[in-house]
Amino acid sequence: MSYNLCDYNEVNKILKKYGFTFSKAMGQNFLINPDVCPAMAQELGADEHTGVLEIGPGIGVLTKELCKVAGKVVAVELDKRLYPVLEDTLSECDNFELVCGDVMELDLSEIINTHFDGMTSVKVCANLPYYITSPIIMTLLESEFAIDEIVVMVQKEAAERLCAEMGTRKAGAVTAAVRYYGVSEVLFEVGRESFMPSPKVDSAVIKITLSSSDEFEIEDKKAFFALVRAAFSQRRKTLVNSLSSAMPYSKGDVTNALKKIGLSESVRAEKMTMEDFVALTKILSEQADGK
Numbered sequence: 001m002s003y004n005l006c007d008y009n010e011v012n013k014i015l016k017k018y019g020f021t022f023s024k025a026m027g028q029n030f031l032i033n034p035d036v037c038p039a040m041a042q043e044l045g046a047d048e049h050t051g052v053l054e055i056g057p058g059i060g061v062l063t064k065e066l067c068k069v070a071g072k073v074v075a076v077e078l079d080k081r082l083y084p085v086l087e088d089t090l091s092e093c094d095n096f097e098l099v100c101g102d103v104m105e106l107d108l109s110e111i112i113n114t115h116f117d118g119m120t121s122v123k124v125c126a127n128l129p130y131y132i133t134s135p136i137i138m139t140l141l142e143s144e145f146a147i148d149e150i151v152v153m154v155q156k157e158a159a160e161r162l163c164a165e166m167g168t169r170k171a172g173a174v175t176a177a178v179r180y181y182g183v184s185e186v187l188f189e190v191g192r193e194s195f196m197p198s199p200k201v202d203s204a205v206i207k208i209t210l211s212s213s214d215e216f217e218i219e220d221k222k223a224f225f226a227l228v229r230a231a232f233s234q235r236r237k238t239l240v241n242s243l244s245s246a247m248p249y250s251k252g253d254v255t256n257a258l259k260k261i262g263l264s265e266s267v268r269a270e271k272m273t274m275e276d277f278v279a280l281t282k283i284l285s286e287q288a289d290g291k
C-alpha cells in the first residue's frame, strides 16, 4: 500500500494502527512538510549507482524519497517499535534495507563496505536525532569511512556551528573537524512547524562535502584534535587556562608556545584559526619532547 507520509491524518492513522507513541529520549520528531524530503534527496545528486546510508528513518518519510533517487538505501534505526511500521510503509521500495540497532554502537565501516557492494559512491542523508548530532558527525568524519557527502538536518544552532568559519564566535571543536575533513554549507532552514510533534527549536539542512586533500599539514591528528577539544571545552577561558587545566601542559608552556606563533597569552579558542591550532599543536609537542 502506498502511504502519504506527509499527511498529518494519514500518519496519525499509521501510528495508531501500530500503537506508536513518540519518544523524546530518542529525538523523535518526524518530518511532515512535503517539500523538505524531496529537496534533501535532490541535494545528494545521487543516481542508480549511489548508495545512501540513512540514520534514523522513523516511519520512512525521507527514506521513501531517497529510494527514488539512489541505487540502494540502507537505514539504521534504534527503535524496535518502528520495524513493523517501516516494513509496511516502505513495502514498495525494493532497494531499501533496514539495519536494526544503535548507530553509535554498530560497525558502520562494516555496514558501508558490505551493504553497498557495486555502488560507485556512498552518501549519508538523515534527519538526525538531535541528542547525538555532534557524536554522529564526529564519527562520520574521524572514522574516514568510504563516504563522499553528508546531507543532514540538524538544529539551526548546530548547523551554524558546523558551517562556521574558524576564528569566529560560532566555531567549536566540531567546526575544526568539518574544516579538516571537507567543506560545509547551510542549504536551507526548516521551521519547527514542519515536524510532528513540533520541537521547541528550528532546524537547518547542511551539506558536508568530504575531501581527501591535505590542506592542513597535521603530523599528529590525535594530538591536534585533543588540543582543539580541550581548547573549546572551556571556551570562555583563555587558552592558557583551558589547555593547562585539561592537558599536561603548564601555563608557562602554553604562554611560550603562543608567543612563538605571535599570539597573545589572552587569546581564546574562538579567535584561533586552523593554522593557529596546527602551529600550536606542533610547538607544544616539540616543547614536550624537549626539542
Ligand code: SAM
Binding pocket: 026, 027, 028, 029, 030, 031, 055, 056, 057, 058, 059, 060, 061, 062, 076, 077, 078, 079, 101, 102, 103, 104, 126, 127, 128, 129, 130, 132
Ligand atoms: N527520518 C525520520 C523523519 O525525518 O521523519 C525520523 C527522524 S527523527 C528526528 C530521528 C530518528 O532517529 C528516529 O526514528 C529515532 O528513533 C532514530 N534514532 C534515535 N537514536 C538513534 C540511534 N542511536 N541509532 C539509530 N537511530 C536512532
